[in-house]
Amino acid sequence: MQSDPGNQEYNLLMSTAYFLFLGRLRDFLPHNQREQFNRVDFRGRQSIKHLAESLGVPHPEMGQVQINGQEGTLNTITRDGDQVQVYPIPDGYPAEPRFLLDNHLGRLAAYLRMLGFDCLYRNDYRDEELAEILQQEERILLSRDRRLLMRKVVTHGYCPRSLDSLQQLSEVVRRFDLIKRVVPFHRCLRCNHPLETIPKEAVLERLEPLTKLYFDEFMICPNCKQVYWKGSHFERMQGIVEKLSEASS
Numbered sequence: 001m002q003s004d005p006g007n008q009e010y011n012l013l014m015s016t017a018y019f020l021f022l023g024r025l026r027d028f029l030p031h032n033q034r035e036q037f038n039r040v041d042f043r044g045r046q047s048i049k050h051l052a053e054s055l056g057v058p059h060p061e062m063g064q065v066q067i068n069g070q071e072g073t074l075n076t077i078t079r080d081g082d083q084v085q086v087y088p089i090p091d092g093y094p095a096e097p098r099f100l101l102d103n104h105l106g107r108l109a110a111y112l113r114m115l116g117f118d119c120l121y122r123n124d125y126r127d128e129e130l131a132e133i134l135q136q137e138e139r140i141l142l143s144r145d146r147r148l149l150m151r152k153v154v155t156h157g158y159c160p161r162s163l164d165s166l167q168q169l170s171e172v173v174r175r176f177d178l179i180k181r182v183v184p185f186h187r188c189l190r191c192n193h194p195l196e197t198i199p200k201e202a203v204l205e206r207l208e209p210l211t212k213l214y215f216d217e218f219m220i221c222p223n224c225k226q227v228y229w230k231g232s233h234f235e236r237m238q239g240i241v242e243k244l245s246e247a248s249s
């Protein structure tokens with residue numbers, strides 16, 4: 001007799017499914033589990049998404065799903081014996097990307113702002129606050145905390161693999177195909193507000209003697225009043241942009 005999904009007895013039965021992860025999803029698995037189908041035992045009705053996450057892969061990183069060779073989705077209910085292949089979400093992003101970064105990614109936030117990207121970052125966000133922001137605005141969560149990325153409220157997200165902030169920048173630029181959207185020297189590194197040009201005379205008394213001498217173009221953040229000019233910061237940033245462009249071409 002066939003089990004009825006509503007039946008108590010059915011819920012107690014142990015089922016088994018097998019998961020193979022492809023491409024950069026393998027980064028989330030221990031080395032010896034990367035090339036193989038990984039066995040998951042489960043009870044009751046469990047989505048592909050839930051079981052894949054139980055193996056350590058956060059859902060915002062997952063794209064196409066194949067179940068026994070047929071197209072499935074992350075919400076498909078897993079059946080006993082299923083062989084599941086999960087592909088990474090393709091590079092790119094359908095809209096103007098805006099980011100939200102967790103407390104540990106301050107340097108990455110500064111780099112992304114340097115390239116002109118809207119980045120919310122504070123070093124004291126609580127997880128609940130991050131979730132609230134994601135509920136209110138469509139933002140891409142950047143975090144190395146996989147449990148945070150696995151939260152239901154996260155639709156778009158990425159887990160930087162590297163601990164090095166420049167390497168993280170390069171990963172994020174590639175993942176969201178940012179290179180064509182780069183507008184340097186356009187956003188405040190301190191508070192994320194877009195900058196405005198300001199005549200030199202207006203900031204003259206705030207400048208060091210050498211800055212006064214060598215620079216003529218100035219920008220100001222209308223929010224926090226920080227003044228910017230195309231000094232060493234700018235040259236360094238141009239070097240970074242050039243490297244990123246080379247890497248993505």
Ligand SMILES: [Zn+2]
Nearest residue numbers: 188191221224
């Ligand atoms: Zn500012």
